[in-house]
Amino acid sequence: MKLTFILLIILFSFLRKVLRTKTDLPYWDTRFRYGLMLSIILLSVEVIFPVARPILMWVGELFLFALFFKVITEVKLKAAKPIIFAFLPLAIVDGFENIIEQILPRWHDQIDIIFGIAGIFSFIWMVAMLIINNKQRKALEKERLKAVEKEKEFQLSEKMKAALAIQVEERTAELNEQKNDLLHALDELRTTQAQLIQSEKMASLGELTAGIAHEIQNPLNFVNNFSEISNELLTEMVDEINKGNTDEVKDIVKDVQQNLEKILHHGKRADSIVKGMLQHSRSNNNAKKEPTNINALADEYLRLAYHGLRAKDKSFNATLKTDFDSSIGNINIIPQDIGRVILNLLTNAFYVTQQKAELKNQPAIQQYEPTVSVSTKTVGDMVEIKVADNGNGIPQKLIDKIFQPFFTTKPTGKGTGLGLSLSYDIVKAHNGNLSVVTKENVGTTFTITLPK
Amino acid sequence: MKILVVDDEKDVQTLFEQRFRKEIKMAEVNFVFAFSGEEALDYLNSHDHEAVLILSDINMPGMSGLQLLEKIKQQYNTPPPIVMMITAYGDPENYDMAKALGADDFLTKPVDFVALKDKLKHIIT
Numbered sequence: 340m341k342l343t344f345i346l347l348i349i350l351f352s353f354l355r356k357v358l359r360t361k362t363d364l365p366y367w368d369t370r371f372r373y374g375l376m377l378s379i380i381l382l383s384v385e386v387i388f389p390v391a392r393p394i395l396m397w398v399g400e401l402f403l404f405a406l407f408f409k410v411i412t413e414v415k416l417k418a419a420k421p422i423i424f425a426f427l428p429l430a431i432v433d434g435f436e437n438i439i440e441q442i443l444p445r446w447h448d449q450i451d452i453i454f455g456i457a458g459i460f461s462f463i464w465m466v467a468m469l470i471i472n473n474k475q476r477k478a479l480e481k482e483r484l485k486a487v488e489k490e491k492e493f494q495l496s497e498k499m500k501a502a503l504a505i506q507v508e509e510r511t512a513e514l515n516e517q518k519n520d521l522l523h524a525l526d527e528l529r530t531t532q533a534q535l536i537q538s539e540k541m542a543s544l545g546e547l548t549a550g551i552a553h554e555i556q557n558p559l560n561f562v563n564n565f566s567e568i569s570n571e572l573l574t575e576m577v578d579e580i581n582k583g584n585t586d587e588v589k590d591i592v593k594d595v596q597q598n599l600e601k602i603l604h605h606g607k608r609a610d611s612i613v614k615g616m617l618q619h620s621r622s623n624n625n626a627k628k629e630p631t632n633i634n635a636l637a638d639e640y641l642r643l644a645y646h647g648l649r650a651k652d653k654s655f656n657a658t659l660k661t662d663f664d665s666s667i668g669n670i671n672i673i674p675q676d677i678g679r680v681i682l683n684l685l686t687n688a689f690y691v692t693q694q695k696a697e698l699k700n701q702p703a704i705q706q707y708e709p710t711v712s713v714s715t716k717t718v719g720d721m722v723e724i725k726v727a728d729n730g731n732g733i734p735q736k737l738i739d740k741i742f743q744p745f746f747t748t749k750p751t752g753k754g755t756g757l758g759l760s761l762s763y764d765i766v767k768a769h770n771g772n773l774s775v776v777t778k779e780n781v782g783t784t785f786t787i788t789l790p791k
Numbered sequence: 792m793k794i795l796v797v798d799d800e801k802d803v804q805t806l807f808e809q810r811f812r813k814e815i816k817m818a819e820v821n822f823v824f825a826f827s828g829e830e831a832l833d834y835l836n837s838h839d840h841e842a843v844l845i846l847s848d849i850n851m852p853g854m855s856g857l858q859l860l861e862k863i864k865q866q867y868n869t870p871p872p873i874v875m876m877i878t879a880y881g882d883p884e885n886y887d888m889a890k891a892l893g894a895d896d897f898l899t900k901p902v903d904f905v906a907l908k909d910k911l912k913h914i915i916t
Contacts (some may be wrong), residue, residue, distance in 0.1 A: 553850070553879055556879050556900065557800060557879065557900075559901075560879075560900055560901040560902075561800075561802055561806065563901055564806050564810075564901065564902075564904075565805075565806065565809075568806070568809045568810060572809070594809060594812075597805070598805075598809070601802055601805060605802070645852065646850070649850060654884070654888070656854075656855040656857075656858065657852075658852070658853050659852040659853065
């Protein structure tokens with residue numbers, strides 16, 4: 340049998356297929372292709388020119404075993420080893436037979452039958468090996484595909500991870516930016532709040548200005564008048580001294596002394612009003628609690644608030660009622676803060692009675708007399724300060740809102756809506772309480788409760 | 792001549808008594824003081840026709856000077872006492888209101904006592 344070239348052709352084909360040289364080993368693919376083509380050409384030559392057969396036989400065997408050797412020794416081709424082992428017996432039997440036939444043709448004829456049997460066995464071997472190998476290869480291929488699939492999945496998840504990481508980074512940056520924006524906004528709000536509190540103070544000071552002017556004018560008039568009189572009295576006294584009227588002189592001295600006391604008293608009165616005004620407008624970041632006569636404080640602000648309103652609306656007049664519990668003594672408060680609360684409640688009280696008085700032409704309230712009262716009282720270990728008016732009261736639906744910042748029923752520009760809200764905060768900061776009782780068309784009473 | 796002074800500032804009493812020291816001594820004038828509109832009306836009710844001249848502040852808690860003026864002019868007309876209004880606010884509204892209610896004169900604080908004395912002398916003679 341002359342199987343050399345046929346084996347070569349089959350072997351090359353198998354190698355290319357099994358090793359997937361086309362994709363995995365392009366270097367070897369080219370060589371195998373040339374090898375395949377050469378084998379086909381040589382096979383054709385062998386068939387067409389039988390004369391060349393002996394030489395070609397040698398060439399073919401060399402070629403075949405060189406290929407075997409190369410595949411077995413080359414690391415990159417080791418996956419094809421099982422194929423070589425499958426082909427090897429047949430190739431050896433065939434090669435041996437060919438060589439024997441060439442060198443000892445007589446021998447060959449005698450043992451032809453042995454070669455035949457060996458050929459059959461080695462062929463069966465080859466087929467079996469190839470089948471097994473094929474099976475293994477397919478299993479391996481499956482594994483490989485699985486691995487590739489897994490690899491793909493892994494890469495996919497890696498990609499997703501990377502994408503996720505980028506997304507997270509973007510989100511974080513976004514959130515950071517938002518956080519910074521919010522911090523900035525918060526800062527602005529804090530500043531605005533501080534400004535609003537200051538402007539509320541200033542606004543209530545503005546309402547007070549006329550009252551303050553009136554309150555200062557009165558003591559100043561007394562100071563001026565009593566100074567003038569004293570001067571006149573002293574002139575008179577000189578006359579009386581000259582006349583020697585000692586009794587008269589003594590009387591005049593008494594009067595002058597009394598006048599000087601009055602001057603001092605009214606001077607101090609004006610002084611305390613100015614001080615109170617300054618305290619009222621000052622930002623009181625470091626204001627401290629001090630023992631304060633709450634009755635005097637309430638009385639002072641009652642007058643200021645009343646005259647403040649009177650200065651704006653001269654036709655308005657209200658009955659002021661005070662009922663001070665003189666047993667209270669001094670309580671520990673920040674006077675300008677509590678003063679602000681009292682002033683605020685009083686301003687509101689006067690405002691509502693004034694509003695009601697303006698509706699006097701309605702028959703039901705023709706007899707209306709605006710009345711605002713302030714009272715103090717000791718209740719257990721607390722002090723109660725009540726500011727009451729006989730205005731129209733607060734509608735039930737608004738009662739929950741009155742302590743909210745910026746809530747006001749006054750026309751735009753007339754109220755900041757911060758008065759009661761700030762008052763509430765101030766009273767709470769004194770560990771006290773600010774409550775309200777109101778009845779429609781009858782009036783409203785605010786009660787400040789402070790610890791003694 | 793009896794003069795009723797109405798003002799919520801109590802020191803007004805001392806002030807008037809000293810300013811009119813000589814006149815009081817000579818018994819030319821006789822001052823009575825009330826510290827609110829209500830008090831003034833009480834006095835007028837219990838001392839009918841005694842006061843010839845009433846000097847009243849306008850800005851007082853409770854009954855204002857203008858309300859007092861209105862009541863005096865309505866209730867005490869035989870003979871009507873002379874009523875002079877005194878106010879810290881020398882504003883036209885108060886002035887017009889006082890005049891409309893029948894005030895005989897209008898003074899602004901701080902009171903010019905020299906002018907007031909002149910006016911009183913004028914009334915007496």
